[in-house]
Amino acid sequence: MNESVITVAMPKGRIFGDACRLLRDAGFDLPATFESTRKLILDLASEPFRFILAKPVDVPTYVEYGAADIGIAGKDVLLESGRDVYEMVDLGISKCHMAVAGLPGHSRNHPFLKIATKYPNIASDFYRRRGEQVDLIALNGSIELAPLVGLADAIVDIVSTGQTLRENGLVEIEKLMDVSSRLIVNPVSYRLKKPVIDGIVEKMIRATEGTKVGMD
Numbered sequence: 001m002n003e004s005v006i007t008v009a010m011p012k013g014r015i016f017g018d019a020c021r022l023l024r025d026a027g028f029d030l031p032a033t034f035e036s037t038r039k040l041i042l043d044l045a046s047e048p049f050r051f052i053l054a055k056p057v058d059v060p061t062y063v064e065y066g067a068a069d070i071g072i073a074g075k076d077v078l079l080e081s082g083r084d085v086y087e088m089v090d091l092g093i094s095k096c097h098m099a100v101a102g103l104p105g106h107s108r109n110h111p112f113l114k115i116a117t118k119y120p121n122i123a124s125d126f127y128r129r130r131g132e133q134v135d136l137i138a139l140n141g142s143i144e145l146a147p148l149v150g151l152a153d154a155i156v157d158i159v160s161t162g163q164t165l166r167e168n169g170l171v172e173i174e175k176l177m178d179v180s181s182r183l184i185v186n187p188v189s190y191r192l193k194k195p196v197i198d199g200i201v202e203k204m205i206r207a208t209e210g211t212k213v214g215m216d
Helices: 014-025 056-064 075-081 120-129 163-167 187-192 194-215
Strands: 006-011 041-043 049-054 070-074 086-090 096-102 113-117 134-138 154-159 171-179 181-185
Touching: 006 014, 006 056, 006 194, 014 070, 014 181, 014 194, 049 056, 056 070, 056 075, 056 181, 070 075, 075 120, 075 171, 075 181, 086 194, 113 120, 120 134, 120 154, 154 171, 181 187, 181 194, 187 194
Parallel strands: 006 049, 006 070, 113 134, 113 154
Antiparallel strands: 041 049, 070 181, 086 181, 096 154, 096 171
């Protein structure tokens, strides 16, 4: 690992814009074109940072294996992946929640429900703790389709505004947990670069607190 450069794994997509704004609030000099770039690796001229842009689900993997020193990942991704990383700060951005959803009139009063989800580990843990036996069907996208075509009785998925559920005639049945993005750190990087990473963590904590104050 290069001890003079901090490599940051950033999630492309929904979280990216919120993460960039928070990094700027924390005092990091990101270029104005940062959000519009198509590059996958970006080095900052103003600071010793390298950013790698990855799919949100892959960020914990890059951090765990040391390809990135730190990263920003959703709590849902962290729980599902179970990667060996340090979770340092709840950034309070890209808030949503995970829920069970299905067609109106969905009933849990019969055994062996079929549940479609992109989060089989989280869903399995949820139903196991409740003592319910379900048949989990792993899907990668368009989870809302599963109840509509009879593939599943219900789904476990991330809900933000609920608009996608409503547009497809589904209703939220039960909330599993709140989800927000977290700052994560590679354990080896933390030992080798602790003063620098601690400084980043402190800046992110202050920026997060400022955001919460501004929202009140």
